[in-house]
Amino acid sequence: MNYSIQASQRTPALVIYLIDISASMNMLMEGQRRIDVVYEALSLAIRQMVFRSTKGNRLTPRYRIAILAYSDDVYDLLNGIKGIDEIAAVGSLPDLTPKRFSDSAKAFLQAEKILKAEIPNMQDCPAPLVCHMTDGVATGEDPEPIAKRIMSMSVPDGNVLVENIFISDHLMSQPVNEPRRWKGIHPDTQLQDEHALKLKMMSSVLPESYREMLVEADYQLAPGALMMLPGTCAELVSIGFQMSAATPVR
Amino acid sequence: MRSSNAGSVHVGKSRKNNANPFLYECKQTAELPVTNVSDKFNCRYAYGRASETAHMQDRGQDFMAFALDGGVCSFVLCDGVGLSFRGDMASKFLGRGLLSWLRSQGELNRQNLERKLVELSAEASQESDALTFDEDTPLLLKEVLQQKQQQGSEAMYICGRIELPGRFHRKGKLWLAWQGDSRLRMFQQHMELTSQFGDRFHTSERWSTRSGPIGGRPHIFESRLDALSGYRLLMYSDGLNDLDPILERVPDEQVQLLMDAVHTGGLEDDASFLEISW
Numbered sequence: 001m002n003y004s005i006q007a008s009q010r011t012p013a014l015v016i017y018l019i020d021i022s023a024s025m026n027m028l029m030e031g032q033r034r035i036d037v038v039y040e041a042l043s044l045a046i047r048q049m050v051f052r053s054t055k056g057n058r059l060t061p062r063y064r065i066a067i068l069a070y071s072d073d074v075y076d077l078l079n080g081i082k083g084i085d086e087i088a089a090v091g092s093l094p095d096l097t098p099k100r101f102s103d104s105a106k107a108f109l110q111a112e113k114i115l116k117a118e119i120p121n122m123q124d125c126p127a128p129l130v131c132h133m134t135d136g137v138a139t140g141e142d143p144e145p146i147a148k149r150i151m152s153m154s155v156p157d158g159n160v161l162v163e164n165i166f167i168s169d170h171l172m173s174q175p176v177n178e179p180r181r182w183k184g185i186h187p188d189t190q191l192q193d194e195h196a197l198k199l200k201m202m203s204s205v206l207p208e209s210y211r212e213m214l215v216e217a218d219y220q221l222a223p224g225a226l227m228m229l230p231g232t233c234a235e236l237v238s239i240g241f242q243m244s245a246a247t248p249v250r
Numbered sequence: 251m252r253s254s255n256a257g258s259v260h261v262g263k264s265r266k267n268n269a270n271p272f273l274y275e276c277k278q279t280a281e282l283p284v285t286n287v288s289d290k291f292n293c294r295y296a297y298g299r300a301s302e303t304a305h306m307q308d309r310g311q312d313f314m315a316f317a318l319d320g321g322v323c324s325f326v327l328c329d330g331v332g333l334s335f336r337g338d339m340a341s342k343f344l345g346r347g348l349l350s351w352l353r354s355q356g357e358l359n360r361q362n363l364e365r366k367l368v369e370l371s372a373e374a375s376q377e378s379d380a381l382t383f384d385e386d387t388p389l390l391l392k393e394v395l396q397q398k399q400q401q402g403s404e405a406m407y408i409c410g411r412i413e414l415p416g417r418f419h420r421k422g423k424l425w426l427a428w429q430g431d432s433r434l435r436m437f438q439q440h441m442e443l444t445s446q447f448g449d450r451f452h453t454s455e456r457w458s459t460r461s462g463p464i465g466g467r468p469h470i471f472e473s474r475l476d477a478l479s480g481y482r483l484l485m486y487s488d489g490l491n492d493l494d495p496i497l498e499r500v501p502d503e504q505v506q507l508l509m510d511a512v513h514t515g516g517l518e519d520d521a522s523f524l525e526i527s528w
């Protein structure tokens with residue numbers, strides 16, 4: 001239970017992205033629509049997975065990905081779980097088009113369903129990860145109980161990890177001026193937003209093996225940080241998606 | 251010159267004698283079971299690729315070679331960094347270059363080694379930059395490979411030379427150099443002397459085709475060998491880290507069990523094993 005199993009062709013990592021595509025994702029962030037910042041950050045994370053899956057000239061399918069966009073409904077953008085090699089062969093991700101509401105509970109339910117089907121066959125694999133990106137209050141049911149159920153699911157490598165990226169200007173009492181020097185959100189970090197507090201409860205502790213990978217990439221998150229990122233700028237959103245791809249590899 | 255390659259020897263088979271030089275260089279495209287060669291030195295060696303690599307018929311990222319030139323044994327064990335561009339090429343290029351240098355160089359010292367490592371990086375960069383990709387490589391993969399190519403190839407290494415006492419020197423000499431986290435252990439009469447090497451085996455230290463040594467300077471260990479015999483020098487790549495807690499000499503059959511790694515469905519990482527005793 002220490003998140004040390006390395007992602008390999010034989011033991012691939014499973015990452016499920018839950019992307020909020022509510023209407024507010026049309027709002028601007030550093031001159032870009034939030035949805036476009038997210039699309040770029042997700043594309044960069046996929047590129048990072050390709051980088052980490054390449055040995056010689058060959059791409060080994062060390063990651064398996066599902067992307068669920070959610071609004072009033074859940075949209076399975078890849079039509080199921082796809083290997084990183086299949087995604088690289090297509091070359092780009094499906095478009096993300098903002099719709100209306102933000103029913104994250106439906107997305108977490110769908111993720112739970114996927115995990116229930118996959119976990120029996122993942123006993124030698126790295127612990128799966130659910131990466132949730134949102135920019136606002138969830139409409140619909142409370143997602144927290146479902147997220148907690150997901151966090152209690154496990155494989156020998158560890159419990160399923162849940163990460164939250166919350167795009168908001170009002171999350172932190174102090175702005176994060178230097179993302180690369182930032183120590184992260186910890187269980188005792190004071191958050192101003194009620195929804196942020198809920199997301200904090202739904203966030204796993206960053207495993208040390210993931211933290212080491214991020215330190216290698218020159219991010220200084222401290223031990224015990226939560227897998228929760230305040231998306232106050234594009235770089236923090238990007239760190240959040242890079243975190244999702246930080247499963248140990250050889 | 252006698253030479254050995256992956257297809258010509260069997261587990262536990264011994265080769266005795268002879269004053270002719272002996273050279274072993276691993277094939278990165280095939281496994282070598284535990285093999286012994288006995289001369290003035292007793293060398294035991296094995297090479298295996300990660301099961302994933304072997305399954306896809308790819309080249310291993312490790313490279314290992316040694317040469318017996320009478321009373322002198324020169325050796326190198328390199329572990330190509332899988333996430334760098336063509337770690338297999340880096341380890342082979344570095345390994346061949348270092349072995350040739352060890353066999354031809356009179357005095358071994360840090361300055362000469364560092365100069366050689368930089369020289370090798372320039373040559374390797376040229377070779378690496380000339381590599382192209384298949385037309386049908388998907389664009390995203392091609393971009394990532396080009397990014398890696400720009401960053402260069404990397405390998406960790408252990409290399410060294412053992413000189414037995416001879417006409418001009420009454421005591422033997424041991425000279426070792428390394429960067430990285432491959433294992434290097436030394437024993438004399440069953441006592442492990444590895445602590446003499448210090449805590450100087452770091453994953454971040456390696457050789458790069460772009461700039462030679464990175465993450466720090468090469469570590470050097472040199473010593474006169476007080477005793478005439480009873481030494482055992484053991485080195486292996488991290489694919490064999492199950493050997494770490496074991497102090498005794500591991501029988502051939504058990505080394506082979508680790509190389510086969512049936513319990514995990516094959517090796518999870520490339521594995522090179524070289525033991526030199528005298």
